[in-house]
Amino acid sequence: MKLTYKFNNDEKRIDIERLDYLTPNSTEIYVREGDTIYVKDNDYLYINQLIKESTSGIKSYATVSGNVELENGIIKVNNDKSDSSFVSEEALDDIKDVKKEEIIKRCESLGIDYENKLIVNKLKGNSRLLIVNAMDVEPYQFNNNYLFQDNVKELLETIELLAKRFNIDAYLLLNKYDDNNVNAVKGVINNYQDVNLKVIEDVFPYNTNQIVAKKFFKEYKYGDILFLDSFALYKIYFAIKNGLPVSERYITVNLGDPNKAYVIKTKYGANVGEIIKEIIKIDYSDRDIYLNNFMRRVKCDNLDSLIVTDNIKSIFIFPKENIVPSKCIKCGKCVDICPVGINPLAPKLDSSCIRCGLCNFVCPANINLISKEK
Amino acid sequence: MKKGFFSKNKVLGINMLYVLSVLPLIIYGFYKNGILVYQNGFMSLFLSLQYLVIPIIIIALSYVFEIYYYMGIKKEEGTSSVVNSIIPYINVLCYLVCAPNDYLWLTIPLIVILDILIKFIDKYVTINQIALFKCLLVGIMTLIGNLEYANLYEASLTTQVTEPSLLFLGNGIGAIGTTSTLCALIGYIILLFNSYYKKEIPIVAFIGYAIVSVIIYFVGGLSFNDILVNTFNSGIIFALVYVASLSTATPVVRSGRIIYSLVLGVLGAVMVNILKLNIGVYIVILVLGLLTPLFDKFKLSLGE
Numbered sequence: 001m002k003l004t005y006k007f008n009n010d011e012k013r014i015d016i017e018r019l020d021y022l023t024p025n026s027t028e029i030y031v032r033e034g035d036t037i038y039v040k041d042n043d044y045l046y047i048n049q050l051i052k053e054s055t056s057g058i059k060s061y062a063t064v065s066g067n068v069e070l071e072n073g074i075i076k077v078n079n080d081k082s083d084s085s086f087v088s089e090e091a092l093d094d095i096k097d098v099k100k101e102e103i104i105k106r107c108e109s110l111g112i113d114y115e116n117k118l119i120v121n122k123l124k125g126n127s128r129l130l131i132v133n134a135m136d137v138e139p140y141q142f143n144n145n146y147l148f149q150d151n152v153k154e155l156l157e158t159i160e161l162l163a164k165r166f167n168i169d170a171y172l173l174l175n176k177y178d179d180n181n182v183n184a185v186k187g188v189i190n191n192y193q194d195v196n197l198k199v200i201e202d203v204f205p206y207n208t209n210q211i212v213a214k215k216f217f218k219e220y221k222y223g224d225i226l227f228l229d230s231f232a233l234y235k236i237y238f239a240i241k242n243g244l245p246v247s248e249r250y251i252t253v254n255l256g257d258p259n260k261a262y263v264i265k266t267k268y269g270a271n272v273g274e275i276i277k278e279i280i281k282i283d284y285s286d287r288d289i290y291l292n293n294f295m296r297r298v299k300c301d302n303l304d305s306l307i308v309t310d311n312i313k314s315i316f317i318f319p320k321e322n323i324v325p326s327k328c329i330k331c332g333k334c335v336d337i338c339p340v341g342i343n344p345l346a347p348k349l350d351s352s353c354i355r356c357g358l359c360n361f362v363c364p365a366n367i368n369l370i371s372k373e374k
Numbered sequence: 375m376k377k378g379f380f381s382k383n384k385v386l387g388i389n390m391l392y393v394l395s396v397l398p399l400i401i402y403g404f405y406k407n408g409i410l411v412y413q414n415g416f417m418s419l420f421l422s423l424q425y426l427v428i429p430i431i432i433i434a435l436s437y438v439f440e441i442y443y444y445m446g447i448k449k450e451e452g453t454s455s456v457v458n459s460i461i462p463y464i465n466v467l468c469y470l471v472c473a474p475n476d477y478l479w480l481t482i483p484l485i486v487i488l489d490i491l492i493k494f495i496d497k498y499v500t501i502n503q504i505a506l507f508k509c510l511l512v513g514i515m516t517l518i519g520n521l522e523y524a525n526l527y528e529a530s531l532t533t534q535v536t537e538p539s540l541l542f543l544g545n546g547i548g549a550i551g552t553t554s555t556l557c558a559l560i561g562y563i564i565l566l567f568n569s570y571y572k573k574e575i576p577i578v579a580f581i582g583y584a585i586v587s588v589i590i591y592f593v594g595g596l597s598f599n600d601i602l603v604n605t606f607n608s609g610i611i612f613a614l615v616y617v618a619s620l621s622t623a624t625p626v627v628r629s630g631r632i633i634y635s636l637v638l639g640v641l642g643a644v645m646v647n648i649l650k651l652n653i654g655v656y657i658v659i660l661v662l663g664l665l666t667p668l669f670d671k672f673k674l675s676l677g678e
Contacts, residue, residue: 322452324454324455326454326455327455329388329460329621330621330626331570331571331621331626332572332621332625332627333569333570334626335626335628343627345626364388365458
């Protein structure tokens with residue numbers, strides 16, 4: 001499947017291969033100080049069974065079934081591959097008539113989160129506008145696109161429901177070049193009177209929340225906007241419809257070829273190293289690995305200790321190279337390209353920096369401008 | 375080795391384009407000050423070759439200097455700083471602003487001394503090395519009483535060529551690489567292919583220069599021909615294309631670059647047309663280069 005996508009104003013047509021890895025050997029959850037743990041060593045867990053709750057109320061669930069192993073601050077569930085699962089008695093046939101209080105109750109009881117904050121707190125706020133961004137904000141990521149494509153009807157229903165129950169304007173943002181989603185939504189959008197469709201160019205970083213709000217929704221204060229991505233919206237849908245947490249997520253893997261990417265559907269907590277070895281079948285021991293946005297140049301030293309969470313959206317496995325910065329030639333490209341209009345050459349980085357990494361990407365001298373040791 | 379995602383080494387590519395852009399000037403300088411002078415019997419063929427040999431020596435010396443500095447003094451392991459150095463390009467430009475006279479060989483040590491000096495002070499101040507070199511050179515030549523831009527053939531002529539179309543080609547008296555506006559424009563076209571070249575500086579500065587020149591024409595009593603002659607003889611196009619747009623000594627913020635260029639064009643026109651100081655353009659570039667940090671502050675006020 002090919003998807004047209006714009007990066008740094010260059011239009012690219014990327015061949016995307018979709019893969020599934022839904023039976024990992026085990027899943028892991030990191031325990032942090034203050035977390036309440038609901039399982040013991042050797043317990044047998046079903047899929048969707050509560051494992052722990054953080055101090056902020058975010059809950060983590062088993063995404064595979066099997067026995068628990070507790071060691072060194074990690075809760076490991078060894079997958080018996082039976083897919084034994086809890087079925088909620090609160091499942092609904094239809095979400096159309098669900099009341100506002102019920103939406104809040106279901107999201108609250110499941111402790112689902114978006115950007116490490118409880119979704120229920122966002123819903124309870126005084127937002128005047130809901131924006132669902134069905135694009136991936138960071139470059140060369142296609143997780144949101146595909147989750148939306150797989151659940152168009154369900155997600156549109158959820159936007160419509162939230163708009164009605166919370167009495168707010170609702171916009172769905174789609175990538176202009178994503179023909180599949182744009183055509184699918186345009187075909188049914190008339191059935192969802194409260195959902196406004198906005199088709200924009202998916203040009204990084206002009207699809208980030210801050211810039212989208214500034215560019216297209218000037219009449220709203222930034223604080224009055226409730227931003228959600230496809231995953232957060234899907235979590236809300238699943239909580240309302242099935243009374244259960246979502247156990248699967250997509251990650252994008254890129255091997256250094258700008259024209260080819262893999263989008264892998266897998267389980268929360270699955271080991272990323274295992275996924276790469278089993279599905280893509282490459283040896284990454286002599287590669288440079290970057291997480292989420294390669295332009296930030298945040299390297300991952302050990303892929304084998306990395307697990308799938310909402311914070312791991314894409315993995316870039318590049319040929320190993322020694323990046324040696326040379327002396328700045330003061331060409332000013334970093335200043336010209338900065339989407340928030342700051343000077344990345346300043347000794348102290350401006351607080352409005354969104355850390356998009358574009359300055360790093362255009363720098364001819366390979367200087368890491370957003371690192372502290374500039 | 376397979377090319378990595380970040381293995382772009384764009385600076386080397388940038389420097390190659392810079393060097394390519396000065397080739398027409400070097401070749402024309404060799405033709406005008408070497409071949410033509412030899413053909414008119416004022417110089418041996420061997421001596422005329424100095425106008426090709428000196429830039430090659432300067433490039434070689436620049437790399438020796440950079441290797442010694444980065445690998446000898448700074449103890450860097452890789453060669454990237456040497457390969458990516460912009461110093462050879464700057465030093466060739468320094469050669470091109472020299473007068474084609476007997477003292478030409480003495481400029482080589484001056485270029486090297488300036489390289490050493492700049493290495494120590496460029497952390498603290500933004501200095502346009504070419505403009506500084508030119509000002510020092512003119513100062514020294516004035517002190518020793520030898521500020522003469524005519525080559526041996528030109529010095530023998532009783533009248534100067536002042537027809538503007540010939541001056542555009544580069545037939546006027548001037549420094550080795552600065553007389554030919556045509557070659558400078560060819561260089562500018564080459565530099566347009568370099569996306570890291572600050573291409574708006576020569577355009578905006580020339581607009582500023584042209585506006586002030588027109589005002590002077592109407593109110594200052596200069597004829598149109600005088601203004602054209604002043605423009606071509608001062609090597610203003612060379613100065614704007616190569617010296618004023620030197621990336622290391624110009625503002626990084628676009629609005630700052632525009633203001634810098636306008637001020638440069640206006641003051642340059644005043645220097646050349648009113649004060650009759652051809653070196654004035656270089657003095658303005660040197661001073662404005664020192665003020666680069668101030669120009670970079672124009673960003674906020676212009677609401678970029």
